[in-house]
Amino acid sequence: MRLEKREAPSAVMLWAAPLLAAAASVVLAGLLFVVLRVNPLAALRLLYLAPIASANGVAELALKMTPLLLCALGIAIGVRANVWNIGAEGQFTMGAIAGGGVALTLGPAGGWYVLSLMLVAGILGGMAWAAIAASLRVGTNAHEILTTLMLNYIAQNILSWLVHGPWRDPQGFNFPQSKTFASAATLPSLWGTRLTPIFFVALLAAPCAWVLLQRTTAGYRLRVAGLAPAAARYAGFSASSTVWLSLLIAGGLAGLAGIAEVAGPIGQLVPTISPGYGYAAIIVAFLGRLEPFGIVVASALMALLYLGADGLQMHMQLPLSLTGTLQGMLLFLLLAGDVRVANRVVWRRG
Amino acid sequence: MTDSPAPPPDAPTPLLAVRGLSKRFGAGVANDGVDLTVMRGEIHALLGENGAGKSTLVKAIYGVVAPDAGTIEWEGREVAIPDPNAARRLGIGMVFQHFSQFETLTVAENIALGLGGRESPDALTPRIRETARRYGLAVHPERHVFHLSVGERQRVEILRCLMLAPKLLILDEPTSVLTPQEAESLFAVLRRLAAESCAILYIGHKLEEIRALCHTATVLRSGRVAGTCDPRRVSPTELATMMVGSDIAEPRRRASQPGRVVLTVSDLTLEPDDAHGMRLDGIRFELRAGEILGIAGVAGNGQKELLAALSGERLSRRTAIRLGAEAIGALGPVARRRAGLAFIPEERLGRGAVAELSLAENGMLTRLAAPVVAAGLVRRGAARALAKRLIERFKVRAAGVSAPAASLSGGNMQKFIVGRELDARPLVLLAAHPTWGVDVGATVAIRQALLDLAEAGAGIVVVSEDLAELFEIADRIAVLSSGRLGQAVAVSQLTLEAVGVQMAGQAAEERLDAA
Numbered sequence: 066m067r068l069e070k071r072e073a074p075s076a077v078m079l080w081a082a083p084l085l086a087a088a089a090s091v092v093l094a095g096l097l098f099v100v101l102r103v104n105p106l107a108a109l110r111l112l113y114l115a116p117i118a119s120a121n122g123v124a125e126l127a128l129k130m131t132p133l134l135l136c137a138l139g140i141a142i143g144v145r146a147n148v149w150n151i152g153a154e155g156q157f158t159m160g161a162i163a164g165g166g167v168a169l170t171l172g173p174a175g176g177w178y179v180l181s182l183m184l185v186a187g188i189l190g191g192m193a194w195a196a197i198a199a200s201l202r203v204g205t206n207a208h209e210i211l212t213t214l215m216l217n218y219i220a221q222n223i224l225s226w227l228v229h230g231p232w233r234d235p236q237g238f239n240f241p242q243s244k245t246f247a248s249a250a251t252l253p254s255l256w257g258t259r260l261t262p263i264f265f266v267a268l269l270a271a272p273c274a275w276v277l278l279q280r281t282t283a284g285y286r287l288r289v290a291g292l293a294p295a296a297a298r299y300a301g302f303s304a305s306s307t308v309w310l311s312l313l314i315a316g317g318l319a320g321l322a323g324i325a326e327v328a329g330p331i332g333q334l335v336p337t338i339s340p341g342y343g344y345a346a347i348i349v350a351f352l353g354r355l356e357p358f359g360i361v362v363a364s365a366l367m368a369l370l371y372l373g374a375d376g377l378q379m380h381m382q383l384p385l386s387l388t389g390t391l392q393g394m395l396l397f398l399l400l401a402g403d404v405r406v407a408n409r410v411v412w413r414r415g
Numbered sequence: 416m417t418d419s420p421a422p423p424p425d426a427p428t429p430l431l432a433v434r435g436l437s438k439r440f441g442a443g444v445a446n447d448g449v450d451l452t453v454m455r456g457e458i459h460a461l462l463g464e465n466g467a468g469k470s471t472l473v474k475a476i477y478g479v480v481a482p483d484a485g486t487i488e489w490e491g492r493e494v495a496i497p498d499p500n501a502a503r504r505l506g507i508g509m510v511f512q513h514f515s516q517f518e519t520l521t522v523a524e525n526i527a528l529g530l531g532g533r534e535s536p537d538a539l540t541p542r543i544r545e546t547a548r549r550y551g552l553a554v555h556p557e558r559h560v561f562h563l564s565v566g567e568r569q570r571v572e573i574l575r576c577l578m579l580a581p582k583l584l585i586l587d588e589p590t591s592v593l594t595p596q597e598a599e600s601l602f603a604v605l606r607r608l609a610a611e612s613c614a615i616l617y618i619g620h621k622l623e624e625i626r627a628l629c630h631t632a633t634v635l636r637s638g639r640v641a642g643t644c645d646p647r648r649v650s651p652t653e654l655a656t657m658m659v660g661s662d663i664a665e666p667r668r669r670a671s672q673p674g675r676v677v678l679t680v681s682d683l684t685l686e687p688d689d690a691h692g693m694r695l696d697g698i699r700f701e702l703r704a705g706e707i708l709g710i711a712g713v714a715g716n717g718q719k720e721l722l723a724a725l726s727g728e729r730l731s732r733r734t735a736i737r738l739g740a741e742a743i744g745a746l747g748p749v750a751r752r753r754a755g756l757a758f759i760p761e762e763r764l765g766r767g768a769v770a771e772l773s774l775a776e777n778g779m780l781t782r783l784a785a786p787v788v789a790a791g792l793v794r795r796g797a798a799r800a801l802a803k804r805l806i807e808r809f810k811v812r813a814a815g816v817s818a819p820a821a822s823l824s825g826g827n828m829q830k831f832i833v834g835r836e837l838d839a840r841p842l843v844l845l846a847a848h849p850t851w852g853v854d855v856g857a858t859v860a861i862r863q864a865l866l867d868l869a870e871a872g873a874g875i876v877v878v879s880e881d882l883a884e885l886f887e888i889a890d891r892i893a894v895l896s897s898g899r900l901g902q903a904v905a906v907s908q909l910t911l912e913a914v915g916v917q918m919a920g921q922a923a924e925e926r927l928d929a930a
Contacts (some may be wrong), residue, residue, distance in 0.1 A: 280792055280795075282783055282791055282792070283791065286783075289769055289772070289780065295766040296766050296769050299748070299760050300749075300783070301749035301751075301752070303747075
């Protein structure tokens with residue numbers, strides 16, 4: 066058996082690969098449950114069906130989708146421009162800190178405008194954090210893969226210091242957490258669930274990202290820079306604007322996701338505000354083929370994995386690290402499928 | 416089989432015998448029952464237009480492509496060549512036209528990897544120097560590949576193959592970026608190899624070269640063998656007709672008087688932006704409307720740097736470059752284009768065009784202004800109309816405006832890029848190696864298009880290492896050597912030999928400062 070390069074990528078495989086990867090990951094998950102000595106069918110039902118069996122479950126799914134979708138859109142725009150932002154997690158955290166800072170400063174005194182200020186601060190916080198990586202890349206040619214990753218740890222430590230120190234709630238029995246946000250500083254929840262309107266903002270961000278990439282000259286420049294840097298130089302597209310634009314968009318989206326999380330379901334600043342959304346979003350971006358609409362579907366799937374793995378932990382006492390295992394499996398299967406998009410398998414003797 | 420005695424001398428076993436080789440790609444047939452016989456010590460030309468199936472044939476021999484049908488015999492035995500490693504074990508070496516090297520590694524490191532990575536680059540360096548010296552290939556083992564021009568990289572590839580002492584060396588258009596002297600020294604290398612009974616399979620389409628070098632020529636047309644001949648005994652016209660299948664036209668020269676000065680370069684001095692780049696040293700020339708100025712020189716003498724300075728990819732002193740009366744030295748590529756400059760770069764895919772994007776999206780690469788753009792948005796209808804116009808006007812063979820650039824042959828992609836730059840109606844056009852690796856038909860069309868543009872009143876600077884091309888289309892030729900530009904001399908007062916000598920840098924005293 067050997068692989069032979071196709072003249073043109075297969076259009077069928079392009080869209081079949083993620084479906085095949087999803088199907089194969091269900092089968093492999095089943096096998097994994099057999100190895101873990103639990104009833105595979107019951108476990109699969111818990112993993113894939115139980116989370117969305119109720120209206121509340123669907124709302125929880127949409128809630129989990131929101132940060133994944135926002136972060137993944139930003140990551141995908143970056144990757145299309147060959148700017149590899151691994152720092153969604155840190156930008157998410159800085160968004161939460163900046164927006165949360167507004168909530169804590171204004172306290173219960175603020176009016177309706179508090180929430181808008183928080184959202185703007187969240188977006189700017191994420192952008193500022195991404196701007197550090199952008200300026201390092203443009204100014205000193207330090208690669209963003211390293212800098213954004215390192216900035217994630219710095220952001221996490223800043224959050225940790227704030228909630229252990231200056232922003233700790235004095236009435237919080239010494240727990241490392243801030244005061245809970247005032248009601249004016251909390252996102253409204255919809256239909257008696259924990260879902261917030263930011264979900265719809267995230268959904269709207271997908272077509273906006275598509276228009277940006279496919280219909281604007283800025284998006285065209287980003288794509289050319291990503292596909293052929295020498296062609297971008299030849300055409301006269303500025304390499305530094307590519308880095309700045311894609312990182313600022315990604316940072317803004319991740320920052321929005323961060324503030325939406327703390328002003329929504331969490332309601333205060335705590336040491337851990339993300340179960341790795343920023344990293345999972347990298348998988349989501351690739352699972353969605355770096356295409357905004359694919360990313361909507363992929364973020365729903367990834368959210369389902371999060372919820373399902375929670376259910377498995379609660380009802381079958383399986384370890385939570387199963388989430389990471391299932392996510393990783395999905396990514397590897399997708400990459401394996403991608404090989405088939407560009408290549409065909411040729412069987413021959415010898 | 417392997418122990419069988421040597422065949423009688425009157426019927427020597429061919430080194431390589433390909434019989435009935437066929438290869439189909441999707442709907443197209445690349446090779447259709449091709450026969451090819453190569454003897455030991457023979458320099459065998461493989462001729463044909465782009466898309467005739469030459470590359471597929473040699474890729475099958477080198478184990479890159481699996482044939483659908485047919486057999487390959489090596490030294491009288493039928494062999495399977497599943498991959499290039501197997502080919503190398505048999506003693507087959509190949510220099511690809513579009514070879515790939517690790518740009519961030521040094522020459523020695525690249526060669527060490529090419530040899531399987533068993534020997535350390537440091538240990539190889541003396542042998543690399545020795546082989547390079549023996550064959551007269553100017554290669555510095557410690558340089559990083561990303562600093563090297565295409566011509567220099569090709570020398571590294573040839574050297575990499577020679578390090579393995581092959582029995583059959585396949586070369587895919589090796590001289591396309593060499594000067595006549597360099598080509599001549601390469602031919603000396605190849606003749607020496609052939610005398611040492613190494614066979615050479617030589618892909619090319621410069622007919623004079625093949626007639627000077629090769630013992631046998633197999634001509635491919637549309638995937639089939641159109642004929643086999645001794646190239647020394649047939650005329651170039653006969654060979655060309657065999658390749659194309661019909662008679663070919665000579666480019667039509669115009670008779671026009673040069674007009675006003677459209678491009679002035681005065682005392683352009685630029686330090687290199689990397690350690691191994693060439694310093695541009697006081698470059699000065701004038702270009703008039705309706706004139707084609709040829710800049711000859713061996714790759715690595717400042718061509719890349721000069722083109723970058725002229726196109727705006729590198730900025731210089733504001734007044735060092737003037738387009739008409741406007742000082743453009745400090746303007747970037749977009750502003751220079753707006754001022755009336757157009758540029759055909761050396762590399763097609765990846766620079767002049769983006770392989771993955773459609774022709775419609777490639778058409779707007781340097782035309783990102785009205786009518787293709789309105790209020791920051793791409794007007795797709797206008798972009799498609801532009802691409803359609805270029806395809807029709809320059810007879811680009813493509814599946815349509817939605818076809819990805821990568822699906823076009825080299826010649827057709829180049830026609831599209833040339834067309835895009837010409838269609839911008841530039842005041843001054845820069846063209847780097849405009850017909851490098853392009854087939855005969857497209858070469859004629861591209862040269863004619865440049866002549867027509869000059870006739871319409873534009874000034875054109877052609878940087879090329881193909882002297883025959885410069886003599887055919889340029890009005891004046893200047894030689895770029897070690898970052899200095901010699902005086903431009905009218906073609907009628909020049910000989911190929913004189914320019915060649917100057918390119919080789921042996922006539923430094925003849926380099927005069929322009930008055």
